[in-house]
Amino acid sequence: MKATKWTYQGNPFYTHFKKHFCPRCGTKVKLGYERKIIYRDSIIEARNYDFSDLDTNWLDSVDFRTRCFFCPNCEINISFKEMKEYEEKRYPFQRKGM
Numbered sequence: 001m002k003a004t005k006w007t008y009q010g011n012p013f014y015t016h017f018k019k020h021f022c023p024r025c026g027t028k029v030k031l032g033y034e035r036k037i038i039y040r041d042s043i044i045e046a047r048n049y050d051f052s053d054l055d056t057n058w059l060d061s062v063d064f065r066t067r068c069f070f071c072p073n074c075e076i077n078i079s080f081k082e083m084k085e086y087e088e089k090r091y092p093f094q095r096k097g098m
């Protein structure tokens with residue numbers, strides 16, 4: 001059996017209601033996701049991933065999908081963390097309340 005698990009970093013207001021632009025080319029980014037498949041053999045070592053709500057006894061692998069931004073022009077994924085860091089540097093006046 002295989003499970004798919006979505007992880008979501010950052011709040012929905014930040015990701016959905018604010019406009020975000022690619023740090024490289026300035027194109028408006030879309031929402032995408034990064035995929036990482038963890039196999040049963042490595043589940044115990046995979047401490048960075050949260051298996052707490054999954055029954056790992058019957059799983060062969062878990063397909064972890066983490067939300068991120070995607071630039072259709074550069075075809076790169078940009079994590080929420082990277083985007084936030086970039087925006088904070090570039091637009092320090094917008095930090096208030098975020």
Ligand SMILES: [Zn+2]
Nearest residue numbers: 022025071074
């Ligand atoms: Zn780009």
